[in-house]
Amino acid sequence: MPYLTNSKDIQDLMASYAQSQILWIDTEVADHQTRKPKVSLIQVLDDPTDLTGEQVSILDVLDHPELIDYFVDKIIVNPAVEKVFHNASYDLKLLGKAKAQNVTCTLELAKKIPYYLLQVRNLQLKTLAEELCYFPPVDKTEQTSDWGVRPLTASQLHYAKMDAIYVAHVHQQLLKLNRRSEPDPASEDLTALSDRYQQIAYQWKLLDTEMTHLQERLKKAMQAQNVSETEVFELSSYQRTSKKVQFDQLAKLAQAKGIELDFPVALTQKLQKELGVMIEQLQVEEDVTTNWRLSVKDQNDEELPF
DNA sequence: AAGGAGGTGATAGTAGAGAG
DNA sequence: CTCTCTACTATCACCTCCTT
Numbered sequence: 293m294p295y296l297t298n299s300k301d302i303q304d305l306m307a308s309y310a311q312s313q314i315l316w317i318d319t320e321v322a323d324h325q326t327r328k329p330k331v332s333l334i335q336v337l338d339d340p341t342d343l344t345g346e347q348v349s350i351l352d353v354l355d356h357p358e359l360i361d362y363f364v365d366k367i368i369v370n371p372a373v374e375k376v377f378h379n380a381s382y383d384l385k386l387l388g389k390a391k392a393q394n395v396t397c398t399l400e401l402a403k404k405i406p407y408y409l410l411q412v413r414n415l416q417l418k419t420l421a422e423e424l425c426y427f428p429p430v431d432k433t434e435q436t437s438d439w440g441v442r443p444l445t446a447s448q449l450h451y452a453k454m455d456a457i458y459v460a461h462v463h464q465q466l467l468k469l470n471r472r473s474e475p476d477p478a479s480e481d482l483t484a485l486s487d488r489y490q491q492i493a494y495q496w497k498l499l500d501t502e503m504t505h506l507q508e509r510l511k512k513a514m515q516a517q518n519v520s521e522t523e524v525f526e527l528s529s530y531q532r533t534s535k536k537v538q539f540d541q542l543a544k545l546a547q548a549k550g551i552e553l554d555f556p557v558a559l560t561q562k563l564q565k566e567l568g569v570m571i572e573q574l575q576v577e578e579d580v581t582t583n584w585r586l587s588v589k590d591q592n593d594e595e596l597p598f
Numbered sequence: 599a600a601g602g603a604g605g606t607g608a609t610a611g612t613a614g615a616g617a618g
Numbered sequence: 619c620t621c622t623c624t625a626c627t628a629t630c631a632c633c634t635c636c637t638t
Contacts, residue, residue, distance in 0.1 A: 324638040325599050332638090381602060382637040399636065403604080416636070435638065558628095560611060 295350045295449055302351050302359055305336075309349075310366040312338050314374040316460035319383045320452055322354065322440030331360055331386050332439035335456040340464055345453035354440065364388035368395075376463050378417040378455075398459060401466045405473045410466075421458035424465050430458070 296302045309315060320333040332354045339347040353359045364387055367373055371393040377383045380397035402415045412423040418430040434451035444452075514520070514527045521527065545551070564571060 319638085321638045327599090329599095329638075377637095379635095379637050382600095385601080385637095400603085414635080437638095439638075558611085562611090 295352065297352045299356060299359060302353065302356075303362055305349055305351070306359075306363050306366055309336055309338065310370060310373060312373055314338075314376065315367065316340065316376045316456055316463060317383070318377065318452070318455040318459055319387065320439045320448075321386060322438065329386060330354065330440070333444075333452050334360075334363060335452050337456040337460050340460040342457060342460070345450075345457050348453040348456045350449060350452055354442070360387070364391070368392050370394075376459055378420075378459050378462065396463070398463050398466055401463070401470060405466065405469050409469050409473050417455065417458050417462065420462040420466075425458070425461040427458065427461070430454070 294305075296305060316337040318335045319331055320335075321329050322332040323329050332352070334351040334353055335348055336351065337348045342348065351359070351363075353363070368375065368384070368388040369391045374394050374396060375392070376396045376398060378397070379399045380392075380395050384392050384395065398417070398420070399415055402410060402420060410424065412419050418432055421427040421430055431451070434448050437448055439448070510525060511527065514522070514525070519527070539557075559567075559571070559576065567574075
């Protein structure tokens with residue numbers, strides 16, 4: 293695990309990483325709770341088979357904005373290098389943000405996979421490492437430690453290095469699941485899909501209706517009994533404020549005060565009816581969309597699998 | 599603390615179908 | 619044709635998650 297603090301070494305390594313096809317990256321940020329957060333470490337891995345962190349480079353860029361700029365320039369905006377992060381938008385906020393090219397986010401990837409294929413408690417990197425990749429329990433206490441002090445502790449460096457390992461392994465596993473969850477629609481087996489649907493439809497209906505019913509009863513019961521929480525549930529309410537004004541009044545005000553108010557108003561069927569032929573005097577924008585609906589055909593009872 | 603993506607739940611509007 | 623029912627989509631305000 294090279295931990296680099298020398299600017300020249302760091303820059304050389306960044307230059308060589310710019311030749312890679314894919315890199316797994318994580319960052320640690322100091323002063324994240326202030327208005328001026330700064331990148332403390334950039335951890336880079338180019339070998340996804342690494343389990344121990346031997347291949348992870350920890351680049352110490354604290355108070356070296358020129359190194360961060362160099363990294364952004366050579367790697368982040370470089371479309372030839374695929375960059376993999378967990379919750380990429382967080383890291384990229386401090387790493388070139390808008391200009392970033394060819395970025396993969398393992399959190400986004402995980403969100404696209406339905407729960408039945410990815411059965412984990414939540415989508416934190418820690419959880420995915422433990423429950424998807426079977427890493428031993430991950431201690432996140434260093435996550436919120438002070439990344440602005442030097443020297444860093446051995447425990448901090450270990451945490452920093454392992455995060456890059458987790459990103460790489462989680463990424464590999466998610467790609468496998470992704471291939472299963474997004475097959476080519478053109479070659480799907482319609483018979484197999486229909487069979488599976490019928491197989492679970494009855495169970496689903498039983499569970500779905502009971503779940504909805506339980507939720508309704510719990511909500512009503514907790515309200516009626518003035519209970520705000522049980523061991524399992526929490527019942528909360530919130531105020532919802534929405535404001536409305538008569539269109540006529542708004543139009544008159546805009547005209548009287550010369551306010552620039554230009555936005556499309558939906559011409560609902562009701563409005564179209566009221567306007568009648570006068571609608572022809574308006575420049576109506578028409579938007580036609582095609583919506584697809586899947587419905588279950590009526591079937592003979594004997595054919596049902598239950 | 600901050601911000602972006604997406605979920606939630608209420609409300610409103612729509613198409614399609616059946617009845618008269 | 620109109621009326622009504624049902625099942626959907628769209629929109630809105632608010633909430634939750636994820637990272638350090």
